[in-house]
Amino acid sequence: MTFINHSSKDGIIGLLVGDAVGVPYEFLDRETIARHPAVDMIGYGTHQQPAGTWSDDGALTVALLVSLIHHPELDTIDLGRRFIQWYRQGIWAARGEVFDIGIATRKAIAHIEQDPTRPEQAGGNDEYSNGNGSLMRILPLIYKLVNKDAATRLDWITRVSSLTHRHPVSILGGLIYVEIGIQLLQSPSSTTLKQCYQQACQHINVQYADYPEIERYQRLLSGEIDQFPIEEISSSGYVVHTLEASIWVLLHTSNYREAILQAVNLGEDTDTTAAVAGGLAGIYYGYEQIPKEWLHPLARLEEMVEYCEQFDQQGE
Template sequence: MNFMLNKIKGALFGFAIGDALGGTTEFLTKDEIKKRYGYVKEIIGGGCWNLAKGETTDDTAMTLAVARGILKNPAEAVEAIGEEFLKWYASGPKDVGIIISTVLRHFNDGNWFETAKKAHYEYLGEMTAGNGSLMRCLPIALAYKDIEEVEAITRKQSKMTHYDSKADEACIIYNRVAYHVLHGKDLKEAIRDEIKGTIYDLALNGETPTCPPSGFVVHTMHWVLYWLLNSDSYLDVVIGATNEGDDSDTIAAIAGGLAGLACGYDRLPREYVDVLLEKDEIERVSTQLGRESGA
């Protein structure tokens, strides 16, 4: 397996493992996790969505939808990604975030950006800075060779559902880090370079965030950065995020995507990869993204 494909597979499998782990503890507090599970180190399913062992959530589903949309039409990705979103929504998934479900439910005029704007002002009380676009944006950094194109498409895919600029700003920082790591930069170095001078540079002090690990994109990003900058291995990242609770599936997935990208597929623990119910689809999409990126 060549260098780039190893990185791409590491990113998507690393993401899905974090999602499957964190899905067990989502919406629980740290104390509730301890009482119910002790300390979650394995993919066991269950949780609020009654997941099967190895089942992932909307985080992985929407990430794969973004990837499939890009693969379908990389030149006009927004339209193709939107088609994948609507197909997924029509399948009746267990979990769809409030912001995303509102936009998908009201999408009927062919314009994602206008629908997201309308949802922001008319239905969601101008509260669209959730982490739902951050959780799905990683395939863009894996597919495109030019960083300016990565940034432009990353912003557009966020604006499809999340009108608040805090959401797309987080996505761009995240995908800039991913792009540089994919092209050989050290993960922690890339993070430090990209967050310096931003609202996230508090993460550079290494202290535990004072905000909850919630679905507000700024809170999510703070916790993602914390785990990535203060962990020594892939499993430290995803298991740490899993046992923090609250929006643990999304934080473990987002952090796990970058951690898996950094270590590569060949260094992910096989027992976690093999238990994933969607491993064949993740393998297929990863391989196709590798071809798209020239791997």
């Protein structure tokens, strides 16, 4: 059962706002942030950017969104070209400036530039290529794949992830995230976040039981990640940690604002944890629950909402 009253701006703007709230705190450890916890959207800090500035997470999410507007059946050559436009020209960046990029993503974009005809071979596929750089930008596929079968979901997520991250652990992280997002889209509004999460875990444990790397996500897929104490939740850039931390904060908070601030206050990769959590929080709570004082300073808000509307029209 699919509920069609969801707008992609719930998740997309939810991600962009979360990213922007996290940007000033990136790389600060939990103890440092605890002395001056995040309580609002601010500017400057780590990257010296004005309030409302999203990072590479948001930019590459928008690049995927716009690529899918122009190529609804997925064209990874076009997507690779848009990644290059972002990195070299600042297109899709919040304010036309690239101030943050992961090592794996930078290497992958260089590979795409060298051979733009095979972008799906660009991403690293070794054990050390399992940062969160593909998870952070995969959210538009939640909306594209909600009515697709499991094989199509796996194919699209693998292809999109592989532009920067080809290792099965990274691909599986994207799969889990998309499946949880789809569960949120398909569940009645009376369903709790915990119920949506546990239902998604049950489906994933059956659907991807033969996936060897699923053991990496055992804590998350137990359906009880919220039972782990905060001391056992890492917010590093490792894709497994980011996914665990993001779901943990959703299950420990009761509205969009709380989820984003909790994600940021975990420290370290604050922009990505808040972006990944923010996308799902936006889907669950809705655009109207994103604080207006966080929307007002968000870079290019009207343009981003317009992109979301164009994207949504494809499904009508």
